[in-house]
Amino acid sequence: MYRHLERRLAQAIRSFLQRTYEVELPKIVIEQPPKVELGEYALPLAFELAKRLRKAPRKIAEEIVAGIGPIEGFSKLELAGAGYINARVDRAALATALTRDARPPVEVPTGKILVEHSSINPNKAAHVGHLRNAILGDTFVRLLRFAGREVDVQNYIDNTGVQVADVVVGFLHLEKKSRAEIEALTRQPRFDYYCWDLYARASQWYEQDKQNLQTRLQTLHAIEEGGNETAALAELIAVAVLRRHLETMDRLDIEYDFLPRESEILHLHFWDAAFTKLKESGVLFFEESGKNKGCWVMRRAGTGAEIPEPGQEQVAEEDQKVIVRSNGTVGYVGKDIAYHMWKFGLLGKDFAYRKFYRYPNGKDCWISASAGEPEHPHFGDVAEIYNVIDARQSEAQSTVIEALRGLGHGEAADHYTHFSYEMVALTPRCAAELGYTLSEEDKSRSYIEVSGRKGFGVKADDLLDTLIASARKEVDTRHPELSDVERGEISTQIAIGALRYFMLKYTKPSVIAFDFKDALSFEGETGPYAQYAVVRATNIFRKGGYDAEKFAQDAANHVSAQDFAKYLADDIWELWLAAAQTSYLVDQCIATTEPAYLAKHVFQLAQLFNTFYHRYPILAEADEARKKFLLATAAVVRRELLRSLEVMGITVPPVM
RNA sequence: GCGCCCUUAGCUCAGUUGGAUAGAGCGUCUGGCUACGAACCAGAAGGUCGGGAGUUCGAAUCUCUCAGGGCGCACCA
Known part of the structure; x- marks a missing residue:
């Protein structure tokens, strides 16, 4: 209702300016007066018009107030200060409409929106940083749906990358576990916690002896290639950890529609289809000399011309982004370009699909497959996308956008939004509480970055458990008359409320320095x-x-x-x-x-x-x-x- | 070196398109429960909006510059 009145007011002003002064303003600024006593809307436009009309702002405001006539829903306009026009709405009318919950129809743009968020490497437990991503993403999905938009939620799974390889290395080379033993472990309650520690140990093992990095490389290649025992183990581990991530996020009422995986992008040859188009359009060019000799490269986003001339131009070495390595393998950005062509329905290929996870409410979450079920929902081929990815990847995201533009898909590029946000770090005090020894330099910092590789961070499930326990203490003392189950449910609702609010109260560009004291607060702005x-x-x-x-x-x-x-x-x-x-x-x-x-x-x-x-x-x-x-x-x-x-x-x- | 982001009260942060006296929460101090439950409310103290210059009728907000901090800039993902 409020925004309708605002629109109506702008319209009335616009037409008055047109018929009285024959002027048109590009935008009518409408804001709220500092106090309600002054009215509901404030218009500072008289200041802006003063020069064009060669009149004092107050005089212009007077003329507008006197001449504009009645506007439906408003009781009057009045002059204020040095030239403000304050509009007063008909309070009774607005209140009546609001009690009736009258929501005048609005034009909802058609076209499906795809929101991608979470995208946690399936090799360890989710931590606070992932929670910020998932909560921002899920809330944005809810915002879009509230506004009447159709939304698909995707969670991209990098199941064939180095991080998964590191845990496979841990199981095979550090723990020397058999397949049967690993299978038994995946059935343990918090398998992702086990992997959390193992991942940190594997990372240490590489540092002990650089030769160990060879093992990692071999493992990675085997996983990427597929069809072997190592790849099968990686699949087993990645799927088990992924299930844990879905369970963790479900605790916060966060659900996904589809889980596209890197393994399918590889095995269904998405890249081959994209590669052909990228070469034809001149987005990619073959470097014949210099440090990138033998690679297919593209111009890095943000360098040089806005719209690169196809083919012939010289791109300085430092402005090149290698997409295909000299050994013929494709890097992450290349795969991402192919994946995003698929999102917009521009690739000419599709995933196969199968059901993967059923939420307690009966909803199904689908996963990509090489050979899937004949009946499945239609994913991809959307009008707009939002990628909830932290700010560190903004350059890579821009490169993907520029690739789409270079392919002639300017409209897709314009509807590609990198939903960028800053990371969650830990305060030095919080880090100390977790038992990490800090250098003098660390102690003086305002925050310390979490590191999965070092096993340094607050796990999502631990945080939730702590929040629930803390809420439970309060609920127990306040409501001893309630049953155990009831108190449990209430505590959980409070814990989730505290956590989701905490992650949403900071604006995206602000680094959250996480501290249990703040996150566990149930008072004030919470x-x-x-x-x-x-x-x-x-x-x-x-x-x-x-x-x-x-x-x-x-x-x-x-x-x-x-x-x-x-x-x-x-x-x-x-x-x-x-x-x-x-x-x-x-x-x-x-x-x-x-x-x-x-x-x-x-x-x-x-x-x-x-x-x-x-x-x-x-x-x-x-x-x-x-x-x-x-x-x-x-x-x-x-x-x-x-x-x-x-x-x-x-x-x-x-x-x- | 290049690019992006940040710097507002003791601390953590708002301030959306430039607009009326720069706002919250926490913390500190003073008060308020014989309850529509105090996970609350009322009040006080606390700011040269990092420094400087410019644009403008008007700048925390836009431009330039300087200082400080963060993050990117791999044939990693």
């Missing part, structure tokens, strides 16, 4: 704070003998427009106005690929509600009409909080 606001609202209805959902649904029948006009004073109105902004905020989050704005919205709404809750004892209200109005306020805010939290993947327990 998920549980918002959950608690909803619980309080629910309690009002329960104690009052109302059904919260039902009351929200027909609140418009309880409160007349006259009552709204009478009772909507500034302080309560601020709460209504914030509640009206959920869809607006969702749009902002999508347009800027920044879910943190939604977290801020949730917190602001919860905070305003808590103030309201404290100031107005609703059930004690003697005036029946006023009581109904206060209840409507609680019902609408509760609904918008639940709705916004759901987009963040956070549910609310009945009590806490």
